[in-house]
Amino acid sequence: AQTVTQSQPEMSVQEAETVTLSCTYDTSESNYYLFWYKQPPSRQMILVIRQEAYKQQNATENRFSVNFQKAAKSFSLKISDSQLGDTAMYFCAFFPPYNNNDMRFGAGTRLTVKP
């Protein structure tokens, strides 16, 4: 079975600074999808960014970018110019394209942005 590991249970960053959240995964698949989701205190699950394994270019969405290292099975999220509204739980997720039963989420990283 696939596994997703987020090794940082909690992190904090000063407003306007940059922070990187780590995620590693284990799979024998060559084609898959990776996602970062944000869960603020409101409990909503909000998609942050998506990466397709067959694309070498790292995905970017405004202040959010990823460092996808396929050989190392690493998928880290970088948040630039951190804002107070970025305070949330962040979940890394692995989605295989053909077997929903192998979808896995990491345990999450609680990020606090300090003023």
Add this chain to the structure above:
Amino acid sequence: NAGVTQTPKFQVLKTGQSMTLQCAQDMNHNSMYWYRQDPGMGLRLIYYSASEGTTDKGEVPNGYNVSRLNKREFSLRLESAAPSQTSVYFCAFSGSSNQPQHFGDGTRLSIL
């Protein structure tokens, strides 16, 4: 959340009681999912439905049943609730298994 309605938002049950969590999406998407979220464990897939009339087990299906009544609705049923099923439950949908999932607001379920 736009596109998906999940009810109820909160529920307290006694051990052995039954209940059904409802989920409906108005985006006409094929795939729907039920997850549970427990502290320190992220989200775990309970059941999913790739299309109307089909359902499949996920990572943690024991103690649950589901029903995909039509394309819009996907319900989760606890036949005999147990304290171990105390959790936050999320419904989600997507266009297909490789598309991002969109989540409901969650149901906080406590079983005493």
